[in-house]
Amino acid sequence: MVATADVHHRTCTLCEAMCGLEIRHAGEDILSIRGDAENTFSRGHICAKGAALADVHSDPDRIRFPLRRTQSGWERVDWDDALDDIAARVGAIQREHGDDAVGLYAGNPTVHHLGAQLLILPLIVALRTRNRFSATSLDQLPQQLATFELFGHQAMFPVPDIDRTEFFLCLGGNPLASGGSLMTAPGMRHRIRELQARGGRFVVVDPRRTESAAVADQHLPIRPGTDAWLLLAMLHVIFAEGLADLGRVAAFTDGIATLAEHAARFSPREAAARTGIPAHDITELARAFAGADRAIAYARVGICQQAFGGLAAWLVYALGIVTGNLDREGGMMFTTPAVDPLPLTAGHGPGGSFDAHRSRVSGLPEFSGEFPAACLAEEIETPGRGQIRGLLVHAGNPVLSAPNGRRLERALPGLDLLVCFDYYVTETSSHADYILPPASPLETSEYDVALSLLTVRNVAHFSPPMFDPPEGARHDWQALAGLIVRLHAGRGLRGRAVGWALGVVVERLGVEGLLDVMIRSGPYGHGASFARALEQAMGATGVTRAAWRHLLALATRGPWRGLLAAPSSQRPQGARATGLTLRTLKAHVHGLDLGPLERRLPERLFTPGKRIRLVPEIYLAELERLRAAGEDPMPGADALVLIGRRQVRSNNSWMHNSARLVKGKSRCTLMIHPRDATSRGLADGGSAVVSSRVGEVTLPVEVTETMMPGVVSIPHGWGHDREDSGWRTARAHPGVSANDITDDGFLDGLTGTAAFNGVPVQVRALAASEAVPSLAG
Numbered sequence: 001m002v003a004t005a006d007v008h009h010r011t012c013t014l015c016e017a018m019c020g021l022e023i024r025h026a027g028e029d030i031l032s033i034r035g036d037a038e039n040t041f042s043r044g045h046i047c048a049k050g051a052a053l054a055d056v057h058s059d060p061d062r063i064r065f066p067l068r069r070t071q072s073g074w075e076r077v078d079w080d081d082a083l084d085d086i087a088a089r090v091g092a093i094q095r096e097h098g099d100d101a102v103g104l105y106a107g108n109p110t111v112h113h114l115g116a117q118l119l120i121l122p123l124i125v126a127l128r129t130r131n132r133f134s135a136t137s138l139d140q141l142p143q144q145l146a147t148f149e150l151f152g153h154q155a156m157f158p159v160p161d162i163d164r165t166e167f168f169l170c171l172g173g174n175p176l177a178s179g180g181s182l183m184t185a186p187g188m189r190h191r192i193r194e195l196q197a198r199g200g201r202f203v204v205v206d207p208r209r210t211e212s213a214a215v216a217d218q219h220l221p222i223r224p225g226t227d228a229w230l231l232l233a234m235l236h237v238i239f240a241e242g243l244a245d246l247g248r249v250a251a252f253t254d255g256i257a258t259l260a261e262h263a264a265r266f267s268p269r270e271a272a273a274r275t276g277i278p279a280h281d282i283t284e285l286a287r288a289f290a291g292a293d294r295a296i297a298y299a300r301v302g303i304c305q306q307a308f309g310g311l312a313a314w315l316v317y318a319l320g321i322v323t324g325n326l327d328r329e330g331g332m333m334f335t336t337p338a339v340d341p342l343p344l345t346a347g348h349g350p351g352g353s354f355d356a357h358r359s360r361v362s363g364l365p366e367f368s369g370e371f372p373a374a375c376l377a378e379e380i381e382t383p384g385r386g387q388i389r390g391l392l393v394h395a396g397n398p399v400l401s402a403p404n405g406r407r408l409e410r411a412l413p414g415l416d417l418l419v420c421f422d423y424y425v426t427e428t429s430s431h432a433d434y435i436l437p438p439a440s441p442l443e444t445s446e447y448d449v450a451l452s453l454l455t456v457r458n459v460a461h462f463s464p465p466m467f468d469p470p471e472g473a474r475h476d477w478q479a480l481a482g483l484i485v486r487l488h489a490g491r492g493l494r495g496r497a498v499g500w501a502l503g504v505v506v507e508r509l510g511v512e513g514l515l516d517v518m519i520r521s522g523p524y525g526h527g528a529s530f531a532r533a534l535e536q537a538m539g540a541t542g543v544t545r546a547a548w549r550h551l552l553a554l555a556t557r558g559p560w561r562g563l564l565a566a567p568s569s570q571r572p573q574g575a576r577a578t579g580l581t582l583r584t585l586k587a588h589v590h591g592l593d594l595g596p597l598e599r600r601l602p603e604r605l606f607t608p609g610k611r612i613r614l615v616p617e618i619y620l621a622e623l624e625r626l627r628a629a630g631e632d633p634m635p636g637a638d639a640l641v642l643i644g645r646r647q648v649r650s651n652n653s654w655m656h657n658s659a660r661l662v663k664g665k666s667r668c669t670l671m672i673h674p675r676d677a678t679s680r681g682l683a684d685g686g687s688a689v690v691s692s693r694v695g696e697v698t699l700p701v702e703v704t705e706t707m708m709p710g711v712v713s714i715p716h717g718w719g720h721d722r723e724d725s726g727w728r729t730a731r732a733h734p735g736v737s738a739n740d741i742t743d744d745g746f747l748d749g750l751t752g753t754a755a756f757n758g759v760p761v762q763v764r765a766l767a768a769s770e771a772v773p774s775l776a777g
Helices: 053-058 079-097 108-112 114-127 141-151 188-197 227-240 247-252 256-263 268-275 279-291 309-322 373-381 405-414 476-489 492-521 530-539 545-555 561-565 582-587 617-629 674-679 728-732
Strands: 006-011 020-026 029-035 067-070 073-076 102-106 132-134 167-171 201-205 218-220 295-299 354-358 365-367 390-394 417-421 434-436 640-643 670-672 687-691 696-703 711-713 759-765
Touching (some): 029 053, 079 390, 079 417, 102 114, 114 476, 141 354, 167 227, 167 279, 201 279, 227 256, 227 268, 227 279, 268 279, 279 295, 295 309, 309 617, 373 405, 476 492, 492 582, 670 674, 670 687, 674 696
Parallel strands (some): 102 390, 167 201, 201 218, 640 711, 670 696
Antiparallel strands (some): 006 020, 067 434
């Protein structure tokens, strides 16, 4: 007899699209994963990665219990024994060498999982180290700096109101492959078709004719790293022709005349010589954008990951502001999330900071307490006070994601302690002393706190666990809380008290109880402050009022001091008060639609006087640096530069152990224009050697006219040829790591973000006498 299938609904946490899933299962057996047609946000959309969640859950290579390295290999160890030893070794390193001798690296899945989001800040506080790094400086740091400078908070991203716009300008992004990035918008192909059906235009600026460019009304190829020239020339035209009109935001925006003065120095003719886009096309693009009733200027990694990424990211937002497309329907707007972390964190560090101190070796600036990941290897290698001797890596694989990954790979074995929170023995965690695996993605409660700040419509969706974790497994928040409490316990009476306070809260409420407190404190909730809502929740657990007051007093000086001291979020004008609770969300298994994006300014601003400073001082020096760089001769006609590329069936390196995602012909190829291939004797399907200042890789050639001449492309996330990694399917389809040839010395001059795009490379055919590496597909 066939068992009756049960149906489970949840949101996919693999990327930023937040697609609703319908999972059919019979007990522990997953029968199918499909898009949830009734999901209020994704409307049935799903990509191949979502279906592959079943592969992760049942993967025999996935680690279920903590592992400790021994002389004879990995051995299973008890959770408490592992956490006790890790905390003791962290404490010993810091007592001997100082707090900064232990570092922390957080990968991007940290913001995709509720437990990690809630506990990563307390971990940072418990470690007390300046040596903090994350995927932020490999991705979106220039945009976060711009939002901090313009709007007062690093996470206050303007979101494209794509479903109501008439003109969508996309620079350096590929939303059809990414599902939207810093723009949570599942089903992008359908949304773009709807835009075009209502008479709107979709224009893509990219060195490659990407999946998004292929469906665009216009594709403008651009030389990598020159986007700031294009944007300044567009502003030049807009100001020169009297097309600037800030609309209602003019009342609280300063610096428009200063921006016009600087833009006047960058003409379309000069920009054409730098970008490769004809001056006429630049002029017409500026006129069309400024003349559209509702327009979006949206940019992603192609903008950020370049030598002038910080400048370009600011200019994208400036373009939207001066044309009146900020905080207006169909332009760039701000969400009203059910759980709003911004008021809780502003003024307590996470709101933002820049260049408050610099890294020890290269002198790179911090951003919000983090140093650029490009300097992680040198901070491990270089002796002296503050040298990293112990490292915690949470949900990251920096050997494959950081520039010059081979250098970091060589540095990691020299650490006194390496601890990785990970599902697999990866190219990074293979060097660890401990690997601490969280429960399966289908065994956890999930709510997208961070991504709800980026949705193109206000939505809320809670995902209950589908399965119970096996006996002896722990959730990420349980593991993090256990380590945090132990780290505090080694720091005297007050440290033990703070650790006890946090431990009581986490143990009594759990991740769902903490989420409920945040929902009740949010703009759609009951308007209670976080402290009052938390006190009410703790009261329900049976903790005495006297004990609770003592707990609150300790915690307000401890790891959640920012949350507890923050004022309650105010419900925005026009937003309906639904009195949301976690119970409400649980009752709406297909998600809860909270309405379209609404005007939020100036109330939403976190700047002094709630005003936008359009031209922050830090960008003026960058304008001079750009002008000086523009006087340098252009690379020769035979020179090549490297860019990355996003692939629908990849999720950085995380999903390459799923056979359904990696099967078939190898997708880790060198894309090259026919002209460049012919001049180098390269043939489609042959092998090429690509080299840079820091290394070389050999991979298959894909000759294609989708590439701009002078530009080559390698996808990121591959390179599973390291012998000690433990994911067998990934090793059978290794590809090469583009970051074996990206340069940790080639950075955005303002922020220190890795410049993965525009890396100078040499390309040659693999000689007949050279061995062809294994590149199984």
